[in-house]
Amino acid sequence: MRVPAEVLVATGVFGASVKEQLRHARGEYVLIVDGATAPGRWFEALWEQRLTAGLIIGTRADPDAREAGDGPVRRFALRMYRRLLSLPVLPDASVILARCAALGTLPEADDRFEWLLEAIVLAHSDGWPVRTLNGMSAGRPQTIRLQPAALWRLWVLRNSAFSADYDERAFNSVVPLQRYWQRTRHRIIHGWVDPETRILDVGCGSSRIVQDLPRAVGLDVQMKKLRRISPRTQKVVQATLTQLPFRCGAFETLICSQVIEHVPEPLVDWCEMNRVLSLGGIFVVGTPDYATVAWPALERVYGIVHPKGYVHEHINQYTAASLRHALESHGFEVITSAYVGRAELIIKARKVAPCANK
Structure with a gap:
């Protein structure tokens, strides 16, 4: 029988203590406190907000007052770590209320501050909202210290291509080429679709393409991506290319951007998308x-600069000729095409016939 919440009291080595207790937790939620803290009335404020996030960081800090020990150096360090790791909240916690599901991947760190950073990174990367609740009268301020190797490990983890917000962050990237690429793709696709039609984005990820189309349905195999975009997307569905859970002719517009190169060729079901x-x-x-000069060269460079990126996931190497053939062989007529950076091909086609093989 699951209980609503359990209290985990960290004693000794923080990370090891919490990890061991989490393995045996039966509650849907866990409250993580240090050994000097006991739940009080402040817990009610946390509990009332439990449905708003996967991880709620309760801090003693008062926005209008400064705690003892909360000096300018400490505040600067907290802001620096938040910026370096692109965190949604300031990593300052005296107590933590978490859904057990949001801590599905347990942080490896033992140090209290490093554990908190890793917990935020993991929960956020898995698509769970993370928020702060100020004015807690419980717990104690944490000591801020982090070894360079630990910071690098967390940075790599945060910037993985498999993070729930990877596509969304790329749209606003500080890297000019990445920002140009994402925004050019967005501009081309949005220029070709009518936002008032019934739209399905297959393999939507967390991209701005689906989030900026108010009537679009986002479909992806990864729940964390859907969890991330669900507040800003009309409807999200978890499914695969081979079994789209919709009736025949349900949509007037279909988008499938940067998906088919990640899927084994037998599973790229053109007939199902036609249906x-x-x-x-x-x-x-x-x-x-892959028939262009630019894309293979860019892919090699990207693989060196960002070894945790999508490069090694590209298992289907299409060309303009092979993509056109695939479309025309499955009931589509090519209308026009465009390139992003003379490397990424985008085709606009029209369904002119049902797929003969379906």
């Missing part, structure tokens, strides 16, 4: 063009 699109409907599909 859910109405006759005359628009299909926008994008993928790297």
